[in-house]
Amino acid sequence: MKKQMLSAALLVASSTSFAGGHSSCGDVVIGEMNWASGEFLAQLDGFIMTEGYQCNVEYLTAGTMPQITSMTEKGTPDVASELWANAAALAIDAAVEENRLVKLNPAPITGAGEGWMMSAAAAAAHPELKTIDDVIARPDLFPHPEDPTKGGLHNCPSGWGCQLVTDNLFRAFDMEAKGWKLIDTGSGAGLDGSIVKASEREQNWLGYYWAPTTLAGKYNLKLVDYNSGFDQEHWDTCIVKPVEECDNPQRSNWTKSEIVSLAQVDFATRAPQVAEYITKRTFDADLLNKYLTYMDDNQASGEEAAIEFMLNEEAVWSTWVSEDAAKAINKSL
């Protein structure tokens, strides 16, 4: 018991000594997403906050849904650098309305997208596959591993929001009748594995994926054109719902991916300079892809890639931060 109290006291002492004396930034918890670009962006934010704004940064690693739940219910993490907001648009909007969360940057990554993609080999060998209808007409090109007479569409892993969308669009395009079956990939690792396997062997692959990502960039996955209209209301009330709650799905384009940098209002008012940095921090997908490929080529962590970025791209990041912060960062580099 004594030992516990002692360590608790030490903890308090150490955290105050870190936070005290510095600017108003203080302790920050950054929500780090458990995929490559999320890791990179969180580490980059963390680096800039630590070196440029003297924050005391901690990271909390989790997936999208736990992050959002924790941000809205528990008030931590303070910042989520790359949040795919479609998954919980309603919960986020409600929290924004109640003035608990603020969307500091409505588009930290430009040119991002998600949807059904095909492997580079398939796109190169069959240039005639221009739209979704062309693809659906050729189930024989993408044989299902367990039933080669059918075409196989790699679904999103169970529990991800995109699984519901894929299930509903699969029905909307009437793919079952046209000789298709969904392939359950089980997990992010399973989905990735199936892409790597097919791309390394230059096989045809069709399934859900998103960009910018290491795999989409490295293997040049091609997004399929849905060639359909988009009705926001139908999307929100049917396509994103479980199959039982969407009786009559209509063909539709995939919704525009909304990626945001989200922060607690408390934090944004406490550290306005950091908030301003996040507002300005915008990547285009190509630049981000470059560093995701760097991570993959060098098996580097997000932290290493963030430092690499800071070393090489001063022209980019110096427009994001204040002059004082830039000086402090340059000193540390």
Added chain:
Amino acid sequence: MDWLTEFPELGRRDLRDFRKGIDESFKSFTRTYGEAIESFFDPLLQFLIWLERLLLATPWPLFIIVVAGLGWLASRNIKIVIGSVISLFLIGYLGMWEDTMSTVSIIVVCTMLCIGLGLPIGILMSRSDRAQRIVTPILDVMQTIPSFVYLIPVVMLLGIGKVPGLISVVIYAIPPMIRLTNLGIRLVDKEVLEAADAFGASPWQKLVQVQIPLALPNIFAGVNQTIMMSLAMVVIASMIGVTGLGQPVLKAISNQYLAMGLLNGLAIVALAIIFDRISQSYGERLQKYRGDRGE
């Protein structure tokens, strides 16, 4: 004094090249031999698909009758039969029938593979100290290495789906079968073996008629552990696309659906208990029968 506090590690660049070298050579290996290895496992895949379709196409009352019949034949215990039937009814009534059939198909094949491979390896280990010295560390690795570590190469070689799932389950579930077979045979009394020798038994007769029957309690403990561990692996296996009860569990985890996770988890437990009670009472009956004849 830096060399005392800093561990002399491989330079960053060398380490990176080392890791990349291994990755690249594995990738080129899969590019060259992947198709061949995949077609080697194709019969297994076809068998798995066939079994799953068979179970799914079987009318549910027939399946329950078959399980009850097997239960009765193996155990002659009405309590086990009734318990199995009730839990199957509950599983079906709560909407988990199809997933359960998928899981049963993979677990049946898995258990058969584990017994079919594990028993001979265990016997080999018990007869040769050198074999034991070689196999034991391999079993240690199989049991402790985190499953995702070997799932990555398996997925790159064979893609996602039933076969890689089956392989990962077998890797995890086979060690107790091997260990306990080995242990059981080694624990057979020296005096009994001497007696068998005195009666002029050949090595084969000694093995089949003396050692294995006397090792049965341990062997059946191995079967029990194998079944339990393969059912526990069902959730991990579904992370690489094996259909069945693991998938709703994963879905429940990532969406925090309490009831869904609990129900499917309990269905896995129910299956484990049905499998186990039937096989255990079969084992007990087997030993009783031997015992009666011996007296």
